[in-house]
Amino acid sequence: MFASDLDTTIEFLKGVGPKRAEMLQKELGIFTYGQLLTYYPFRYIDRTRFYKVSELHPDLPYVQVLGRITGKETIGEKHKKRIVARLTDETGTIELVWFQSLKWVEENIMRGKVYIAFGKPAVFNGSFSISHPELETYPRPVTVTGNMTLQPVYNSTEKLKKFSLDSKGIQKLQALLIEQCLPEIKETMPAYILEKYRLAGRREALLNIHFPKDSTALQHAERRLKFEELFFIQLQLLSSKQFREMKFKGHLFSTVGERVNHFYKDILPFELTGAQKRVIKEIRIDTQRGVQMNRLVQGDVGSGKTVVALMSMLLANDNGYQACIMAPTEILARQHYHSIASLLDGKVAKVDILTGNSTKKQRTLLHQQLESGEIDILVGTHALIEDKVKFKNLGLVVIDEQHRFGVEQRAKLWRKNSIPPHILVMTATPIPRTLAMTVYGDLDVSMIDELPVGRKPIETRHLFEGQRLRMFGFMKTEIAKGRQVYVVYPLIKESEKLDLLHLEAGIEQMRYQFPLPDYQISIVHGKMPNVDKQFEMQRFIDGKTQIMVATTVIEVGVNVPNASVMIIENAERFGLSQLHQLRGRVGRGAEQSYCILMSGQKLSKEGRRRLETMVMTNNGFEISEIDLELRGPGDLAGTQQSGVLDLKLANLVKDQQILQEARNTVIEIFHEDPLLSLPENALLKRFTDKKSRGIALDKIS
Known part of the structure; x- marks a missing residue:
């Protein structure tokens, strides 16, 4: 996908060497030229604007002030020790404060010299101060790389700074790298997509994300790189979904039999809502296609997901299969067990429970009954994944998840059968749309979006x-x-x-x-x-x-x-x-x-x-969107460890539209060219082949 040059180990870049390379690997996970190139700035500074001391106010972001150092003193003892310098221009004076790197400040910042101080102004005891400012001598030397309009700022760490790899140091490396490798950067997206969405080329985008000519160039670069990032996530998810549907057969639940009908007509104490009926119908259609079902059911708190799950499990039982439902904690597992047992009231199906606290005697009996097929529905915690647990013929797994169940764990359940069971994932509270499209992008989504009749809003x-x-x-x-x-x-x-x-x-x-x-x-x-x-x-x-x-x-x-x-x-x-x-x-x-x-x-x-x-x-769907906006995607239920969302630039809150465009594009491509065999999709084919080689097939779920 990249030119070979971009796979070069980072230590061979001029100005890096073995020691700095080791720090870049440890601190930022950067091993190659290509990885450094996609280490993007997190903001930009307009370096053409200077502020006078009298123009400062606390709401300003980072500012540049030009002035002369008129005083410098060391205050405090031990860990409270700090250096305070005064920077003066014709309109007033501000304080510059350092709590770290004191030796360097002591030796390099001279009284009487003119500096450009850069940092965030804060008010302390009625006067302005800047903590840990960046200082440059004035006038600026001619050799400063990059343009001096929008200057990139990179995240760095304390350890990197000791190796002179602060934001400035990283900027120097990027400038060298771009100079050296720009001609080698290959396009990764098909031309027709670039035209359709008017996206910048990859080379131009990478240049302008690090050293933008102006703010328009920066916007174009960001849009292109965000689209690319989200597009390839969708391509990976949807191609693995497609692959799964081609490779794995699914059990056929062709009849709606005695159990479902008896439960629905005679036992169920209330009428199902329209939304519940719709979702059950979607599940029925899924289980008659001969393809393994992977469906996410999301509904608000109290929208009746358990009944939907129970009726799906009875459908499996009607067709001669066992079903199990897994909960993340023992208390939730017990709750499911009680609610299912009380709904069934000892009729229709045999239900049992297995948790980490089940005694050895209980387990032995349970294992026998599972293998002989006596138990129709098993409720449990992660203990169900243990290899000892063998089913006679498992047809449906319901996963009730507070946290995303790892791909690995889902795959483990599969190995219990030659044909993988159908999988139904339920979430406790609704998931924001963008997250459903990324973290759960390989699942079909059903919504239960109405509450049972007679419920008064809280x-x-x-x-x-x-x-x-x-x-x-x-x-x-x-x-x-x-x-x-x-x-x-x-x-x-x-x-x-x-x-x-x-x-x-x-x-x-x-x-x-x-x-x-x-x-x-x-x-x-x-x-x-x-x-x-x-x-x-x-x-x-x-x-x-x-x-x-x-x-x-x-x-x-x-x-x-x-x-x-x-x-x-x-x-x-x-x-x-x-x-x-x-x-x-x-x-x-x-x-x-x-x-x-x-x-x-x-x-x-x-x-x-x-x-x-x-x-x-009271609407959980609205609440989930606001929650995402307040917290950002990183915090949301286990998205980090699932590894799907390693986003460098795109933001699930702000870039919903780009995500939707990217997903729709991928869906269209697979609709017209399922195997990506057309010449214009050659780049995409190369990407999916490379990805599927990296994943053992039994792990894909």
């Missing part, structure tokens, strides 16, 4: 610490109506001790406000033994206690239709999707439910936006 309110008495009053009113209340506290590893103190204090206050014998309180937190947890939860489920105080969500993963109030303490510390998931724990019955978000008076801008979003909407 009313959400945000109260500050000062309004706590109102909250207690509200709890008492609801409990008097015979309802139950959840109170959830955050508990995070980093601040565990402090969080437990808050919890203790909260419980103390609860006991004072809700004294025995009139009120009973259940307490559940991660530090308790499992037996005690189960006991406390059971008391709450049976209605013996009115208030359940708990840390974090999943431990409260039980359906209690009578619980109608969810109070979230320190709500500003939870992420949006977490808040939304917690809120979904109430509103399971026919009564009006409430969610109260308690927070401190001081909120960050993002914290405020999260709480406002919760009050404004």
